[in-house]
Amino acid sequence: MSADAYTIHPIAHICTDFKDKFGIPRQSGLVPELTGRIVFEPEYRDPNALVGLEGYSHLWLIWQFSTVAAEYAAGKSWRPTVRPPRLGGNVRRGVFATRSPYRPNALGLSCVELVGVDGGDLLVKGADLLDGTPIFDIKPYLPYVDAHPDARGGFTEQTAGYGLTVECAPELLTKVPKEKQAALLGVLQNDPRPGYQHDPQRVYTLDFGANKVRFTVAGKTLQVQEIL
Template sequence: MARISADDPPMSHTVTPVGFVRACFKEKFAIPRQPHLAPAARGVLELVPPFDSGEAVQGLEQVSHVWLLFLFHQALEEKPRLKVRPPRLGGNQSVGVFSTRATHRPNGIGQSVVTLERVEPGRLWLSGIDLLDGTPVIDIKPYVPYADSLPAARNDLASAAPALIEVHWQASARLQAHTHGERLGEPLEALIEQCLAQDPRPAYQQPTPERRYGVRLWDVEVKWHYPQAGIICVLQVLDA
């Protein structure tokens, strides 16, 4: 087998998106760090020509989940990182980039397995997503349970889902979320709880009760604070 040496010219390949995600997440902050941690997170993958015909998705109605290969379009970097500081390790410990799913990838490529709710020509309706609105998708592959689920697999850096934080609500904020959720036709209350329970703040921050945080979900702005350690309180859910 021929070996590639440092003297060989670098290989290059052009990747063209097959579609773009229209999602509930309008900014990177508070996006769950893995898919399915927020089942209420929903979106639509809008396919572009020539993949927007019924031919390209024929047979997908028999599939419950799909793998999406996508670009971290807001985290692309010219100089590759060899080590990163994953949130799971507190944001202070460095490990090799290939031992993590950090967004700072050598070629900016991510992958997520998401629930396929509905298939239409040119559109895939998804849930359990962890994708930013506008994310370019470069390929779609069906999830194959017998091949993709490996009972003996292990990952000692991330052996279980992260512990959840308590989420409390001010009564007015819950009412606002309910009203906006009905208008949007989306499970907004559940989405807010599921995302905030992941504790989206940087792991190294120790916020005081006075500090306010906020994020856009769909077309609303969610405001919260940490009244005490280990607890989030949702303060407002307003028009963005």
């Protein structure tokens, strides 16, 4: 190991409704109804570490794109330029001008709402993480320094308001647990498709919790075809 290499260990992992990366919101907070449970590893499961946490409404999570890390371990390397999906998948930007998972250390950063503490676990909302994602650190969100209302959003400003109209028959939606229905609709509204796919005949399948959701997209309308 070189002198400038460091080893960090997960302190926790998160449980979410996403067993596959398809459908995960592209940013935290886009679908505030999404719920998650942060489960600490045994050596960090100390209630003293959470004293005072109830005074904060939001948290920063520092985590790893675990699927990308596995690709790196298999020989794949990071990319100096990437093609952001919201730009159609054809325009390249520097990796440090994006939040692409294909970064040198495959680290992610998410801001989530803290709902509460349950038996030593943290209940959060608005997470954009795959189920089982390792978390390296948790820090409180400080609105007086972390919020910058006048900040510029770069190329994302042209796509920030993008969304689809979701059509789903009520009898289909009832197949999803009632407490998760709003979260599912939010995920679909944010358009889970890769930015370069626009075939109105293509049927997509989204794994969401215990359900499989099949849908098509024509123009700016997403039509749910089936929920299993």
